[in-house]
Amino acid sequence: MSASSATTAGVTGPDVRHSATARVNKHKADWRGWKFMWPFALVFIFVFIIPICYAIYISFFKKQMIGGTKFVGFENYARLLGDTQFWSSVGRVALFTCVQVPIMLFLAAMMALALDSMKLHGTKFFRISTFLPYAVPAVVSTLIWGFVYGAKYGLVGSLNDVLGTNLDLFAPNILLASIGNIVTWEFTGYNMLIFYSSLSTIPHSLYEAASIDGASEWQIVKSIKLPELKGSLAITVIFSIIGSFQLFNEPSILQNMVPGNAITTYYTPNMYAYNLSFSGNQSNYAAALAITMAVITMAIAYAVQLNSMKEQMK
Amino acid sequence: MRNIKRIVAATAAVATLVGLAACGSSSNDSSANKGDADKAELVFWGWDSGNSMKQIIANFEKANPGITVKFNNTGTAEKTSTALSNAIAAGNGAPDVVMLEDPTVTQFAVTDGLVDLSEFGADKLADDFAAGPWNKLQYNNKPYALPIDSGPEMFFYNKAVFDKAGVDGESIKTWDDYYEAAKKIRATGSYITNLAGTSGDYQPFTAQIWQAGAQPWKVDGEKITINMTKDAGMQRYIKFVQKLIDEDLVDTKTPNWSDDWNRELNDGTIASLTIGAWMPINLMTGAPDQAGNWRVAQLPQWEEGQQVSAEDGGSALAVVKLSKNQAAAYKFVEYMTHGDGAQEMADTGTFPSLKKILQSDSFTDPTTEGNKKTNDYFGGQNVNEVLAEAAQRPTEKFQYLPYNPYAQSTYGDEVSKAYTKEITLEQALTNYGKKLAEQGEQQGYTVTVK
DSSP states (O other): OHHHHHHHHHHHHHHHHHTTOHHHHHHHHHHHHHHHHHHHHHHHIIIIIHHHHHHHHHTTEEEETTTEEEEOTTHHHHHHHTOHHHHHHHHHHHHHHHHHHHHHHHHHHHHHHHHHTSOOSSHHHHHHHHHHHHHSOHHHHHHHHHHHHOTTTSHHHHHHHHHTOOOOTTSTTTHHHHHHHHHHHHHHHHHHHHHHHHHTTSOHHHHHHHHHTTOOHHHHIIIIIHHHHHHHHHHHHHHHHHHHHTOOHHHHHHTTTSSTTOSOTTSSHHHHHHHHHHTSSOHHHHHHHHHHHHHHHHHHHHHHHHHHHHHHHO | OHHHHHHHHHHHHHHHHHHHHHHHHOOOOOOOOOOOTTSEEEEEEEOOTTSOHHHHHHHHHHHSTTEEEEEEEOOSHHHHHHHHHHHHHHTSSOOSEEEEEHHHHHHHHHTTOBOOGGGGTGGGGGGGBOHHHHHHTEETTEESSEESOOOBEEEEEEHHHHHHTTOOGGGOOBHHHHHHHHHHHHHTTOBSOBOOOSGGGHHHHHHHHHHTTOOOEEEETTEEEEOSSSSHHHHHHHHHHHHHHHTTOSBOSOOTTSHHHHHHHHHTSBOEEEEETTHHHHHHHHOGGGTTTEEEEOOOBSSTTOOOBOBOOOEEEEEBTTOSOHHHHHHHHHHHHTSHHHHHHHHTTOOOOBHHHHTSHHHHOTTSHHHHHHHHHTTTOOHHHHHHHHHTSOBOOOOOOTTHHHHHHHHHHHHHHHHTTSSOHHHHHHHHHHHHHHHHHHTTOEEEEO
16 A cells, blocks of 8 residues: 555655656656566666676686686687687688678578569468578478488488489588578578568558559569668578577587588587587687677678668668 | 657566576676585486486485485587576576586586586596596696596407408507508498498597597687698598598498488498497397397507507586585585496496496496396407496597587588598598687687698
């Protein structure tokens, strides 16, 4: 009872003063916002801010089996600069991003446009079934694809037997493309949905006006729909870049399915960090790696965003 | 105003971190955490492959009424050692007793995470255990864990495939015989075995070089000597395996423990394995179509007339230094490895390391239910008799690196290149040695590479 009255007083209090001084109210409103914020802020600080600060903190130390833990300043970062394994993994995910992301987003945009054209039968079925792979856990879908790719006992193996070919999708030089195919399969539907939802915000009156003006379907796509997609394109590009720089599940599951050792322990930056900290006893160095990767990814995402903002200003 | 709040928040966060870090670096210097040997609540981390831990613990508690044991199934060896190193780093949350894979014991002993069990008289038990597992658990000549099982390296072969190639598996006594057999088996389309150089092949690799008498890693306190190629034992191993790769006598595309591996064992493409004595149960489940065809024999020797064995795998129980109940914890370890628990473990499928059990009649009795099932799969052979003989063969001393998990996970990165024929095995092992040396230096060791 007293609590509720106190709350009422708290809420009405500033309102009473509201008419008196507008400037005070501004500050009060700030505090009131925090009351609504705290459940989120608390979780945010504990699961996001503190772990990141902790990672930055431990990245300045070095833990050794002989000698224990000592402060080393930026030594871990300096070592990272000269670590060829690290840069080879960064190069690999960068290449992956440059090739896989455009293909996936192009497919997603095409699907969204097709769905939005209203000329397809079974739109609902199509929409759900393209989105479904996103709902399958990455581990499961990688296993499924791994069995499909198998050159000895998989579907590819059976095809090879029938056609007399010698296709091996696990060969080291095309392995990255095979992983790209899995990721594309997983995430095209998700991106399609983002595109589709932004297309569905276009008022129908625009289409009507366009058709009264005698615009063809292609002109409608070019002049109305594609410009509308630009905004969501920036978002999907940023999500996809972040996603592929963090590539981990697919290669680590495939590691034991691929003949030989085409997937090394430093295949992607995340795998490298994982191996360093869990089997290499180098969690400090792994933290430095993680921070560096975060900075690289943020820089790229920021560049993309700046670029798209410039585009929208035009 | 807003900035001030931010600063306050940041300071608070940093303060929390410093607090955390302080926990992290608090070292435990008390060695007098023995506690009451008859009254304690123990926490035990481990995995339960025989699905029998609950029963064994209940029996222990009955025999020691003051002690209760809480078993946390940590799943796999890798997860257990990761969790343990995190708990030790944090300074709390560690168990009293932990199950570890043999080669990781040294790592924890070096970093002062485990109790030297000779404090409780465990050093006097040396002669009761098979030499292979016992030798692996010593650091500075002190036992830091007691073995619960062992894995003498064996030669498993598929008799049906061998017959087709006109090879008698029993007559393969040396690695030269093995090479001749490999050629005949390759002519039928099968491979004598698979070698792919991935991290899953690391354990058989160490077992094989161990048997060859190699000493690639020598650890002496803070000094490590790495000699991956010039050691005489390594030389004969390298020459032999290189020959198998060059002449296409081994399947270099199928890594151990992959799906393809099980399928090839099941359809006869892979005709034999040199692997630990714990393999029968895996063959029975992984290659059901070959029931009745597999046989087991002693490992081929490098020189005729020798009887040298080596160990592949195996796990052990250790007492964690952070424990406040070390005396009671040791009591439990002793019960599980050396006392009545060891027999119960053996009865539920663990391959024993205790000589008493290995030599007992019931272990090789073909009429027990477990033995009968295994022997049927092996075409009526008395499997445990062969395995028990191997377990009691002498082994050379062999040292793993104190950072064995790293050595295992990165083995494939370098060595697999020899199996895809990008470089020679000698070159691959040289590169591997360099990488291991780098890791050693990162960990504060003084490393010499030969």
